[in-house]
Amino acid sequence: MDFLSLFLMDFVKQLQSPTLSFLIGGMVVAALGSQLQIPEAIVKIIVFMLLTKIGLTGGIAIRNSNLTEMILPAAFSGLVGILIVFIARFTLAKLPRVKTVDALATGGLFGAVSGSTMAAALTLLEERNIPYEAWAGALYPFMDIPALVTAIVVANLYLNSKKSSELAYSSMQESFSNKPVMAGDYSAQQSYPSSRQEYLSLKQGSANHRVKIWPIVQESLQGPALSAMMLGLALGLFANPESVYKGFYEPAFRGLLSILMLVMGMEAWSRVGELRKVAQWYVVYSVVAPFVHGLIAFGLGMVAHYATGFSLGGVVVLAVIAASSSDISGPPTLRAGIPSANPSAYIGASTAIGTPIAIGFCIPFFLGLAQAISGG
Amino acid sequence: MAKPAKKLVIITEKILLKKVAQIIEESGATGYTVMETGGKGSRNVRSSGQPNVSDTTANIKFEVLTPDRIMAEKIADQVAVQFFLDYAGIIYICDAEVLYAHSFCGPEGC
Numbered sequence: 001m002d003f004l005s006l007f008l009m010d011f012v013k014q015l016q017s018p019t020l021s022f023l024i025g026g027m028v029v030a031a032l033g034s035q036l037q038i039p040e041a042i043v044k045i046i047v048f049m050l051l052t053k054i055g056l057t058g059g060i061a062i063r064n065s066n067l068t069e070m071i072l073p074a075a076f077s078g079l080v081g082i083l084i085v086f087i088a089r090f091t092l093a094k095l096p097r098v099k100t101v102d103a104l105a106t107g108g109l110f111g112a113v114s115g116s117t118m119a120a121a122l123t124l125l126e127e128r129n130i131p132y133e134a135w136a137g138a139l140y141p142f143m144d145i146p147a148l149v150t151a152i153v154v155a156n157l158y159l160n161s162k163k164s165s166e167l168a169y170s171s172m173q174e175s176f177s178n179k180p181v182m183a184g185d186y187s188a189q190q191s192y193p194s195s196r197q198e199y200l201s202l203k204q205g206s207a208n209h210r211v212k213i214w215p216i217v218q219e220s221l222q223g224p225a226l227s228a229m230m231l232g233l234a235l236g237l238f239a240n241p242e243s244v245y246k247g248f249y250e251p252a253f254r255g256l257l258s259i260l261m262l263v264m265g266m267e268a269w270s271r272v273g274e275l276r277k278v279a280q281w282y283v284v285y286s287v288v289a290p291f292v293h294g295l296i297a298f299g300l301g302m303v304a305h306y307a308t309g310f311s312l313g314g315v316v317v318l319a320v321i322a323a324s325s326s327d328i329s330g331p332p333t334l335r336a337g338i339p340s341a342n343p344s345a346y347i348g349a350s351t352a353i354g355t356p357i358a359i360g361f362c363i364p365f366f367l368g369l370a371q372a373i374s375g376g
Numbered sequence: 377m378a379k380p381a382k383k384l385v386i387i388t389e390k391i392l393l394k395k396v397a398q399i400i401e402e403s404g405a406t407g408y409t410v411m412e413t414g415g416k417g418s419r420n421v422r423s424s425g426q427p428n429v430s431d432t433t434a435n436i437k438f439e440v441l442t443p444d445r446i447m448a449e450k451i452a453d454q455v456a457v458q459f460f461l462d463y464a465g466i467i468y469i470c471d472a473e474v475l476y477a478h479s480f481c482g483p484e485g486c
Contacts, residue, residue: 332391339462 007368011361017127019120020360022258026265027356038263044224046256047328050119051225052232053249054137059236060245061134070135072308073318074142076300080322081147084111084293085154088285097279101155105334105341106282108151109350110289112326113144115225116260117358121320123254124363125313130370132313138233141226143321148330149216152337156211159340216337223329261359264327268352275348282345286353290323290362297322298366302373312370319369323362325354378473379480381441384448386455387413388465390434396455400440403451406479408440417464435464441472441480 015021029036088107093100118137125132220226235241275282301315331347386396393410400408413435442448452467459465474480 335389335391339459 003368003372006372007365011364013364015360017124018254018258019123019261022261023265023268023356023359026262026267027269028265029262030266030269036266038259038266043260043263046260047115047225048228049249049252049256050260051115051228052235053245053253054115054119054122054140055229055232055234056236056241056245056249057232058135058138058229059233059238060242062138062233062237065133065135067135069133069308069310070138072304073136073139073301073310073314076297076304077139077142077318077321078146080293080297080300080318081111081143081145082150083296084147084289084322085150087289087292088151089154092281092285095279095281095285098281099342099345100158101338101341102278102345104151104155104158105338106285106346106349108148108155108334108338109330109346110286110293110325110354111143111147111151111322112330113140113321114324114327114355114358115140115229115329116257116264116327117324117355117363118317118321119253119257120261120359121317121363123257124367125316128367130313130316130367132311132317136314136317137229139318139321140229141221144226144326144330145217145220148220148326148333148337149213151334152216153211153213155338155341216333219336220329220333223333225329264351264355267327268356271348271352274344275352278342278345278348282349283353286325286349287357290325290354290358291365294319294323294358294362294366298369312374316366316370319366320358320363323366324358325350327351327355378475381443381472381474381480382445382448383470383472384438384440384442384451384467385470386438386440386452386465386467387415387435388438388455388459389463390436392459392463392465393436395459396436396438399454399458400438400451403442403447403454405440405442405447405451408438411437411439413437417466441474441477443480445469 015024085104085107088103088110089100092098092106093103095103118140122132122137221230236245298315298319301310301318304310304318305312305315327347327350330350331343334341334346335343388396390412397408397410415435440448440451442451448469452469455465456467
């Protein structure tokens with residue numbers, strides 16, 4: 001009961017916090033059909049600044065901390081990222097009217113990390129004076145990349161196996177129908193495809209390509225969010241950026257976060273319509289999944305808490321990044337990696353429902369859980 | 377005076393920018409123009425000014441001038457085969473006459 005009341009109190013407080021109130025404000029504004037626009041270039045700069053700040057914080061902290069503490073949480077992050085994809089493979093993909101590739105892409109996106117959700121969680125932890133390891137933000141890539149790679153690899157393996165079984169079937173059919181082939185016909189049959197239809201059929205047959213893992217890792221590292229964070233980490237680690245950090249990145253952080261939240265709210269609303277066109281199970285999944293993923297990560301985080309003294313604030317960060325679903329760098333990577341998956345399904349599920357749930361419900365939920373554990 | 381050419385127009389998703397550009401360059405075309413666009417097609421309204429946090433919904437429009445129809449069709453076929461099963465896109469071709477250009481001026485034109 002204690003925990004429940006803590007959570008409810010937290011939730012009401014969280015509704016009034018700048019983070020969530022701007023998110024809801026964005027949704028309301030979009031729902032009313034307002035013409036309010038935030039230019040895309042500004043959104044890009046904000047994403048850059050937020051993640052650079054998180055990177056700088058981590059980099060500066062890593063300089064004077066013991067990095068061996070990070071090994072276990074980082075390993076758990078990777079584990080959770082991979083696990084989330086397989087959870088989607090064996091739950092969401094089995095539901096009626098859900099295509100397996102769509103489910104895998106959704107799983108990948110929910111396994112990947114949202115920089116804005118993480119920024120919101122870090123801000124809230126600071127407001128509550130809950131200590132967390134400053135390198136906790138650096139757990140981001142350890143979960144993000146394994147989740148995206150797993151989703152893309154599993155989806156392509158699935159597509160290849162499906163294709164080869166289809167191919168075996170069709171070639172068997174062909175061998176029955178095409179038996180009497182004259183030797184002279186051969187050259188004509190092998191000619192260059194001239195019509196678009198022939199091109200298309202050619203592609204279907206020969207596209208059984210193997211998935212390469214490295215380009216996916218490379219692409220996610222080169223994505224705007226991760227490269228900004230890596231840059232911040234490196235600068236914090238090797239340079240002395242304290243003066244700009246204190247004078248510019250730190251003070252601007254919360255204000256910029258509120259603008260980003262507004263945009264996310266508007267984006268979430270505009271995606272709801274798209275989500276309506278795909279199976280309703282995505283709605284169920286994107287409400288339940290953030291809690292399930294977060295709880296798994298919370299459990300693993302508690303293991304690290306007892307084993308190596310990982311702070312409770314850090315456990316919350318780990319749970320929140322597991323609960324979050326990528327909205328900045330994940331979608332383009334998945335779109336390129338699993339082109340046949342329907343983007344309306346996975347981006348709709350993540351942006352319209354997953355992210356608001358993660359920010360509005362999961363952050364206060366895991367904070368409350370951590371406070372209940374530390375209090376009790 | 378003016379040299380006849382074909383103008384190939386490819387409108388597709390922004391995410392394909394680099395890949396389509398590579399196909400065009402490999403085909404031997406000497407250049408192309410790219411614009412960011414929005415609009416409506418069979419895959420619904422795409423990128424018309426709404427703020428969005430990822431680039432997945434923006435469209436681009438390539439314009440390529442090619443000396444003949446064969447090169448234009450080669451580009452179009454490759455782009456269509458590689459991408460248009462899974463991505464939004466349309467390709468069309470028009471007649472054009474090049475008035476001033478560096479690389480297009482043949483023996484008889486401009």
